[in-house]
Amino acid sequence: MADTVAAQFEAEALPHLDTLYRVALRLTNEPAAADDLVQDTMLRALKAWKSFQTGSNARAWLVTILRNQFISGWRSRKRAPTQVDMDAIPEPPDTGDPDPEGRFFSEIIDEEVIRAINDLPDEFREVVVLSDLEELPYAEIAMALDIPVGTVKSRLFRARRILQGRLRRYAEETGIIPSTGEDA
Amino acid sequence: MTDLPYECEAVLNKLDALRRGELTHDEISTMQAHMEVCQRCLSIERYERAFLARLKAMGSPPCPEALRTRVSAALARSAHEA
Ligand SMILES: [Zn+2]
Numbered sequence: 666m667a668d669t670v671a672a673q674f675e676a677e678a679l680p681h682l683d684t685l686y687r688v689a690l691r692l693t694n695e696p697a698a699a700d701d702l703v704q705d706t707m708l709r710a711l712k713a714w715k716s717f718q719t720g721s722n723a724r725a726w727l728v729t730i731l732r733n734q735f736i737s738g739w740r741s742r743k744r745a746p747t748q749v750d751m752d753a754i755p756e757p758p759d760t761g762d763p764d765p766e767g768r769f770f771s772e773i774i775d776e777e778v779i780r781a782i783n784d785l786p787d788e789f790r791e792v793v794v795l796s797d798l799e800e801l802p803y804a805e806i807a808m809a810l811d812i813p814v815g816t817v818k819s820r821l822f823r824a825r826r827i828l829q830g831r832l833r834r835y836a837e838e839t840g841i842i843p844s845t846g847e848d849a
Numbered sequence: 850m851t852d853l854p855y856e857c858e859a860v861l862n863k864l865d866a867l868r869r870g871e872l873t874h875d876e877i878s879t880m881q882a883h884m885e886v887c888q889r890c891l892s893i894e895r896y897e898r899a900f901l902a903r904l905k906a907m908g909s910p911p912c913p914e915a916l917r918t919r920v921s922a923a924l925a926r927s928a929h930e931a
Binding site for chain 2 (some may be wrong): 668670674675682683685697703707708711712767768770773775778780786790796797799818828829
């Protein structure tokens with residue numbers, strides 16, 4: 666009996682290990698911590714397997730568990746959440762933009778992109794990770810995070826603006842693009 | 850940012866759907882017509898496209914084999930105890 670349940674669980678859950686690992690890596694930003702988080706998640710999910718409705722979305726269910734584990738176990742050890750001043754979120758300049766196509770993005774190194782994602786407040790980081798890195802559909806993200814689809818969209822919109830502003834500043838500071846000299 | 854004109858908000862809300870090819874012909878032409886006259890939406894659309902392409906270029910590392918083995922072993926132990 667126990668073997669059948671375990672086999673069913675493995676058949677549904679193991680195909681999502683890659684996703685869980687990448688999400689854990691971006692949430693914790695430490696490979697060792699990501700490993701532990703993934704293992705904790707899978708053990709917890711096995712114990713809770715009875716409550717999973719056959720035919721519903723296993724990936725979203727697993728991401729929910731991973732995120733809850735992260736919040737209760739890992740987040741408390743991190744720095745206090747970053748406060749984002751919404752009024753300070755930059756928009757791309759309207760005129761005189763030296764790089765209106767955003768070509769500079771391709772010249773920014775991976776480490777800087779990852780640093781920018783890591784520095785996002787958790788509620789923005791998780792939507793960027795699930796949508797823009799993992800390419801999960803909005804409905805599945807909404808399910809995993811237990812928020813309305815509209816909230817997923819608006820957080821994603823803001824998160825992208827924050828990231829784009831930060832990467833643009835980086836590109837200006839490192840001379841990838843000339844500075845527009847705007848300080849607003 | 851919070852006070853976008855209604856037409857802009859409608860367009861920006863559908864950028865992902867546009868990129869994913871989920872819109873009808875009519876919806877696409879409405880959006881294109883707007884972006885021909887709205888520098889802000891056009892600029893955001895281009896930025897998002899470039900930004901998403903940049904994220905994609907980072908690739909997706911798979912779960913390391915060692916972790917896969919470790920998780921399977923932990924699951925087997927746990928199922929045994931249950
Ligand atoms: Zn517009």
